[in-house]
Amino acid sequence: MTLPSGYQRLEISTEELPAVLAEEVELHWLNLFERCEPAQRAWYQTFSASDCRQQLLTAFACSPALAELCARHPAWLPELILSKEIETALPESAWRDALRRLCAECDNADALAKCLRDFRNRHWLRIVWRDVNRLATLEDTLRDLSALADACVDEALTVLHQQLVAERGEPQAADGTPQQLVVIAMGKLGAGELNLSSDIDLIFAYPHAGSTVGASRSDDNQAFFIRLGQRLIKALDTRTPDGFVFRVDMRLRPYGQSGPLVISFDALEEYYQNQGRDWERYALIKARCIAGDRDEGERLLTQLRPFVYRRYLDFSAIESLRDMKSMIQREVVRRQLQDNIKLGSGGIREIEFIAQCFQLIRGGQEQALQALQLQVILPELANMAYLPSQVVDELQQAYRFLRNTEHAIQAWRDEQTQQLPDSGVALTALSVAMGFGDDIEAFQQCLAQHRERVATHFANVIAPPEVEPSVQHLSNNRWRAMLDDLDQDKVRDTLVEAGFGDDATEAARLLVALLGGASVLRMQNRGRDRLYDFLPLILEDLCEADSPAATLLRVIPLIEAVLRRTAYLVLLIENPGARGRLVKLCDASPWIARQLSAQPVLLDELLDADSLYTVPEKAGLVSELRQRLLRIEKDDLEAQMEALRHFRLAHVLKVAASEVTGSLPLMKVSDYLTYIAEVVLDAVLDIAWQNLVDKHGSPVPLGDDQRHFLILGYGKLGGLELGYSSDLDLVFLHDLPSDCVSDGDRPLDAGSFFTRLGQRIIHILTATTRLGALYEVDMRLRPSGNSGLLVSSFTAFSDYQHSQAWTWEHQALVRVRAVAGDEILAQKFNTLRAEILAKSRDILVLRDEVVGMRQKMRDHLLSASDKNAEFDLKQGTGGIVDIEFMVQYAVLAWSQQHPPLTHYTDNIRILESLAEQGLVSAADTRILIDAYKAFRSQAHRLSLQEQKGLIADTALGTEREIVSRFWQQLMLSP
Template identity: 60%
Template sequence: MGDSLMETVPEALRLDAKRNWEQLLASCDDSTRAWYEAQAGDALFGPRLIKMLACSQAFFELLRQQPQAFREMAETGALEASDYALTFDEAACSSADELDRNLRRFRNRQWLRIVWRDLNRLADTHGTTGDLSRLAETCLQAALDFHHRELAAELGEPHSRDGVPQQLVVVGMGKLGARELNLSSDIDLIFTYPASGETVGGARQVDNQQFFIKLGQRIIASLDQRTADGFVFRVDMRLRPYGQSGPLVINFDAMEEYYQDQGREWERYAMIKARVVAGDQEAGADLLRDLAPFVYRRYVDFSVIDALREMKGMIRREVKRRQLQDNIKLGGGGIREIEFIAQAFQLVRGGRELGLQERSLTKVLDELLALEQLPLEAVKELKAANLFLRDTEHAIQAWLDRQTQQLPREKKERVALAWVMGFDGDWQRYYAALNSHRERVAEHFEAVIADPEKSDEIELSERPWEDLLHSADDAALLEELRDAGYDEAEEVARLTQAMLEGGTVKRMQSIGRERLYDFLPRLLDACTDAELPGRCYLRILPLVEAVLRRTAYLVLLIENPGALSRLVRLCDASPWISRLLARNPVLLDELLNEDSLYSVPDQEGLYNDLRQQMLRIPEDDQEALMEALRYFKLAHVLRVAASEIVGTLPLMKVSDYLSYIAEVVLGYVLQLAWQDLRARHGDLPGVSSDDVPFIVVAYGKLGGLELGYGSDLDLVFIHDVSSTDVTEGKRAVDGATFFTRLGQRMIHILTANTGLGQLYEVDMRLRPSGDSGLLVTSVKAFADYQENTAWTWEHQALVRARVVAGGTSLARQFEALRASVLGKARDEAALCGEVVEMRERMRTHLASGGSGEKNGQFELKQGLGGIVDIEFMVQYAVLAQAHRYPSLTRYTDNIRILESLQAEGLLDEMQALALIDAYKTFRSFVHRSSLQEEKGLAPAAEVADHRRVVMAQWQQWMTPGDTDKQ
């Protein structure tokens, strides 16, 4: 090896590098020595080889033992291959000793390859850890297969009591489970098997557990024991149920029972990374699926906060006690703190955010960014620090193949580390970069699961709520409530005591009761800020009762005083919101972020939000997809209501946003149903998924962009395929049947009751021929019905009809058809008579034929001079005048149609503005009534002027025989 190459080695390492090179050559035969000498002169290979000889004594020792094996890997391209295939033939081993010897040599050979690629940066960090993990899995599976075969020859094959053959399942934990093994990692394992039973066909019969314990012991010995050839992997079994005091192997039932009854929070934390790494993969996947509810609660799990806080404190104390600051894994700002940050979010939010149910740290950090749980800068810093620390870990361990993460103290080792890490052997520069990463990690670690602080938003008063709640002194509690300004104090005291003395609270675990008694004083204090504290408290109490078995929600409000403050504000303003939250406590999570709670995205933002949420759910998990849709709808409706209450969303925009939410949901429901039908029946010939010949037409409130909080959806489904077209799948159906089933599937997704209720109530009665008509109509049949059969009231309804989902080509076809039908010339007198007759029948049916005014209150929708009168006038105007003024068919909402009537000179400006103002005012009262869960009423005196405007206009437009009608 030339002097010029040696001069590239830092001076502190030069002598060792030269000695190692000479000893390597001395260990080779003539041919291999000549090969190494030739490679040393290669411009790429030479510098890489000298770096390895200088920076990894373990690499040098293994290379000296297997110089020919390394040469073979170089010549076959294995050292350069990023997708190297690992294979080990355990069947070729004739004895356990031969297996053990061959496994160790195989491991050492692969270790040479992996370390060469890592230290020379031919593989990135993830490539190295993934390669090491595959190596462990390959060795595990080989040992398992060999010893199972040998043991079955002695004892017979294990079978369940039902006669099903049994295989061992090996669950990898920690870094192996996450495919993030390092160069000197031990492997954390759990051994299990599906079912109890006995062996069959052996010289003697044993129960399955005994068989698998023997198998586990043999696997461990083959991997863990140190021989003249070294070891394969150190094996750690302490994470198994009951730890070292428990049996080495238990069956699935015992596993599930253990985690259900005795599993602790740190075991939840550990199980995040659990993965089947060898044995019966299918059965293991079933097991992990069954254990998932132990790891990931179905809701946002703030109950784990205290345990995480204790873990965090333990980490701090351990660093201080053991003086671990020079340990890049366990020390402050180290690898463990990065992992803690990610896994804390996983435990709290992984039950609802399925994308967090990941083992890979990098993927979890990316998901936290997507969920806006961590800012971009934090994710960038944590990912960069993790790569830097993991590369450092590999460089430290490559020196002597020791399981250590301690920064070196010897000069040579420090220089080697700094050289491998890209700092030309300059320890000081490397150490400064390391500390910079660790400082940022430590800052983020401190910010996660922060210690509780006294909130500025809700400061606990000095009132003795806690003592009073624990005592049986009802009179004292009542007196305190009155003194605190509570209205309905007697009812507050009575219902609170009834809850505390009820069976549900009595049966709660002690920790749940503690949370309840911790929360109620905070709630009582918080409600004193409400307009009517007693009324507000009584609105929130059903929510408290709803979560008595899931007190993690109470922890959420205890840990986040701002969320409690917002809960009080919203429930004080609206009983509708309090009922929504009591039915769906999962929505409490929305109260955590004030910015998002009081703002709503536009339609494109809504679509992107839903798309991001649905991308995190497997396409075949229909139940999860339906729940996610419901949560999306409920969460955004809550945001609309909250924004209306605090005034960040103008009142007349409320219906727009509620309509946008419904449109986005309908678009996605159509997409889900379409994918489902294609999977079942195949594609229709010539039909593109980008422009499906199917549309969803919204009528009524959604059609007119006037959706309310509890509105149902008036829908019509239309398709444009020939009934002779047949799908191309194995279960072929004709086109009409395909689209009928598509409509049925959509209705099912929309109306099925899940844990979060229905998406929407759906009314299909406006389709041609109503309930007796086809669920999905062809566009030709729809056109024929509208032009030849439809009643006048159906043409009135068409005024408010618009396409809200489906293919663009058919949507344009529908729009042209709608304009044509609405633009037909009509006998205006006959039309007016029919519209007035329909209005009178409706008023008689829905408003008892009166004016809609009673006890000083006016019925806003059906009352004389109310909302429906405006709607009927607008619909009449369109049907009467659209043949002269086609612009009247452009819009479906009343306000823009009124503006169009003004633009065409059919209404003067004063008339148009007066009607628009009346309509907005009535709608404002309706929205307020919805949030207050009241009937759509308004004080008659407050709307009298608007009613007079509407009635005067009705008189002018809709009085039969009036020749002044425009």
């Protein structure tokens, strides 16, 4: 290698830096010299021999990102040293004044982007230098980083607002008052506690409706501010050769990604008043106006304060925060984030939760608890005697240590992470940055002590009380004796004596096979001990089951599934309630047992009986899923897909648990299973849309907050009759003209965009991951079936339904609903559906076609079971499909004279409409509805027992006779 002219090695001693870092620093030093001018080289040589030498070594050792910035911009560090900026924290006004002068010279978007990035990077270098060398306190670092972000957002907004006014005119309220965008910062930036590599959570709002004036083309205020918001995000978030300014996250706005980018104050206040969730209260604790019209921003936050802080003592906040923490803990386990100093046990998030718990409970009465900064709140908790002074001292010390550790981790590569490095150079650098030199063990011990204290205090304040370990039953001795002498005959005899009945022989065989199998023999001693501690407990609990042996046969596959993850056994050992619920559910349903065996992560759901047997309403499902997805990086599709799958699995389990225990009736079961699917579809559409827009831009004209895309649900989804294993019959529509083109760097015409959107939605739904597929999807009901376009335009769909669709396709249209997407397009579809269903038809021809289609289905789908003294609940004569076909015939035959028949898509409400219209007597309607419910209830029970939809030929005879009689009268009589 040819060394640069004048290059001198640093010759770092082990006293100055550990050897593993010295070599890295030498390489950074060489890289710097290769890019310096001669005068700069001389300065660096002199500086490296000055009293500041150790600062240079520490900064280069602890932050390769800083060293690279110095190499890319060799003049920056000399400027910062000579101007003495490196020695002190800057006043808030200095940030904006300096950036304003620089931005004044920017005459286009590219110049502004470079100006902002250079400003950010230069000050990031300064802040990191001060932080790793402990020239700054933690408070200095947090304040500087937050002030840097405030300045960048505010000055960028000012420049972009002026440019857009020149193009589109000035936005004004109806009374002529000029309007400005209001930028609300949430999270760490809102609290003035930004970290070194954090993204920034923002909400955009504007005070009043109106339109722009002063330009040849006028926009309404929302369109203007949406355009301005898009430009602001692009100026800050887009990665260029100079990097980005800050990653911008807008998902905390009302309705998340599916909501408009900018919203008026009135709409924002109405949203929080009518739809705001507990987690949104939690988020708004740290809300702060950082840019735009600050007076209006403060007015908005004042209006929202009653939503955040209740006038009364609100102890429900404990449960809300506990639930949020529980969800985070599950994410930590699933994503193996135990070494994450933010989310892991005893991490930063737990300290924040402790403070915010008291804020939400008492903030309405104690205004001092409405402060934004955690380090202001904690001392107040001691002053008010809500927490002992020692606890607060330990939390403050831990917070400072953890936040300094977080900054040191992020300084390494300027990456948004809180994950501890597991070994190597990065871990040594972290130890050095934290003041422990190369004594990594001492650093780790200190960190562990802080986390342990935090976890303890968190448990005392917010975590649910731990269940005491179960006291062993005296009768466990017989089970331990049985396991010590694992003879199959003796095992069978013991099971028989305990009441395990006729299946005891098979249960004994499988139990002996399990314990003598290779999987158990290969287990480490600790895991095997857990297994042998667990078995006596579960066997004793099984004695309380209605069918102990059958239930044991269902539990054994679950035990086999967790042999490599015996933490699940510990969960069941230490939580008798969860273990009892496991036995109860597996006793009631082999389907539930198989779900738990396939996905043991669902055992977490058994810990809380209230949660397990309580199914949230749809709004609660929406809120919960949104919280889960907000904790995931918006470009991490794999993690989003896993979160969606876990959400669905958990809530379907809750529905099944509620059904088998009798707390949820049949109609509610189908409703909730349908709600779950709708909420998932809505989130999948959001994710797929955002993914595609990131790549290709949006095809929707600016200022239009509709997506012009609709997902239709056919069949059981459309009729709100989903079962546990139902697939989704879907059709996709769009209504953008074909000449619309997306506005990204890789533009697509509207047709291609929506086709790719449909493909991405199907991929997210059907891809098999660690947690399986979300749903099986059937797209064959779209126009022209499998040979048709994946996404139809609304015009083409309408033309097809009017002129080409078969009668059976109009039958299918009876049970179709818009389940996700554009509300305006959904209204258009509803109008079209009603129009098609109410077409004039020849009643005799229609009846012949419906009867002919029913006979084809019966001939093709009805099994030979009818000949074997069994009745097929769905396809059998007088069964479910006969009722469905009669309902569909009635809607197609009579809707022209009776339009209300088109209002509903589920069979029961359509039957009720027939009675209301005087077409069927109320008594006959009730009889048909009762028969329909009886069939479906039996089908649900069989599904949970993993049995086919077949019953004895003598069962439900009265109901079948009634349906057959109605079929004869309506469909076959002259």
